[in-house]
Amino acid sequence: MLYAPVGPTGINNHMGWAFGLGLERLAMVLYDIPDIRLFWSEDERFLKQFKASDKKVTPFTPFSRHPPNNMDVAFWLPEDGQFVDNDFFEMVRTEAGDLVEKITMVDEFVHPKTNRTSKCFRITYRSMERPVANAEVNLIQERVRALVAEDFKVTLR
Known part of the structure; x- marks a missing residue:
């Protein structure tokens, strides 16, 4: 006492x-x-x-108590407009695994002259066990950008 x-x-x-x-x-x-x-x-x-x-x-x-690492990926949708957000989310999670905490669309824009639609997604990378190095996230982000261009026929911005 x-x-x-x-x-x-x-x-x-x-x-x-x-x-x-x-x-x-x-x-x-x-x-x-x-x-x-x-x-x-x-x-x-x-x-x-x-x-x-x-x-x-x-x-x-x-x-996780470790800091997040946010990366954006922006692209023009294909001319035919065929793009499903959930398919993109699945592709990112398949490529990055458990390092992806969340994916959010932060911008959608229709160009006034070309009438093309652009989308920008923010991918939040974070591990439950360890800090994630920028170099590791950069490699994953490069693969994600290459895959989204190849698989979904989008034009990267």
């Missing part, structure tokens, strides 16, 4: 009890959260797992 003054309050000759309910510890057990410090995190990857809209108790899904 700690018998220390209450600090600059001027109450030096009194003793009291301080206790907590331990709600964080209870939540750690309930949601399988491995580290109490996550409760003070403002990381959206942690916060979005516990939105109040879903009343069901779901276990915590771990996320």
Whole structure:
């Protein structure tokens, strides 16, 4: 037990009890959260797992503490317009494996003169186990760019 003054309050000759309910510890057990410090995190990857809209108790899904490496790939769609985003996502995940955390379309543009459509996708590379070197991501990104041009007949930008 700690018998220390209450600090600059001027109450030096009194003793009291301080206790907590331990709600964080209870939540750690309930949601399988491995580290109490996550409760003070403002990381959206942690916060979005516990939105109040879903009343069901779901276990915590771990996320990487290593920094992301974002790369964009932009291209003009084929003249015939045949392009399915999900096919592109599958190709990227097949090529990069577990290093791909997410793929999002960040821009879609129709050229006013040629009427061609351009899309830009941001690929977020991140490993759960280790930092991913820029050189490694650059090699994967080169293969992704070559494959998207070859398989989907797009024109890279």
